[in-house]
Amino acid sequence: MNINDELNKLNTNQQQELEKWFAEQIFKLNKVNKNEQLNYVPYVTRKQVVWVDFGVNVGQELNHSHPAVVLYSRPNVGTVLVAPLTSKSNTSDVVIDIGEIENFEGFSYCKIDQLRAVSKLRIQTKKHENKYYNNYNRETGEYSNPELSTEQMNLIDKAIQELKFKSK
Incomplete structure (x- = not known):
């Protein structure tokens, strides 16, 4: 299975949505691989x-x-x-x-x-x-x-x- 072939089967809006999401995931993985903090990890409690x-x-x-x-x-x-x-x-x-x-x-x-x-x-x-x-x-x-x-x-x-x- 080729990711580009599969993306081309989707409509333009779906393609852009997935490409944006995929880019965000790659960014996060690169930070994790470099042992960098992704972003602020919030302190959250029940009811918030x-x-x-x-x-x-x-x-x-x-x-x-x-x-x-x-x-x-x-x-x-x-x-x-x-x-x-x-x-x-x-x-x-x-x-x-x-x-x-x-x-x-x-x-x-x-x-x-x-x-x-x-x-x-x-x-x-x-x-x-x-x-x-x-x-x-x-x-x-x-x-x-x-x-x-x-x-x-x-x-x-x-x-x-x-x-x-x-x-x-």
Whole structure:
């Protein structure tokens, strides 16, 4: 199999998307091979809303950058468990309405069918005045580290438990 032959079978948009993703992966691998730090590894905790680069995937899996809530994180482990957030309502029992998120506009649904363990290096942070932030609001120009409330996390936890029992 030749990668160029396979790329040529795709439409132009798909080709450009994959070429960009592939270039980013090569950049990261070269840094790893030289023992250079890829980027800032954020300290994240449960309840935080972060932007995650989910990469290029197949089928109905999320692609590219999406907000997600951290469900589980340990300080000395390089991965976190996240649940993606969306702005689209859905009657499905796997898209949970969690209500408005303080300091985070437009996303109020959690996709519990897309839970994923991701490297902390996939979390996209913004540096401003020597401090790292998980979110930048283009409309207001404000940086923030949004978190879900305990009540919102309880809704997600309950929905995950119900989904777990339905699958048995």
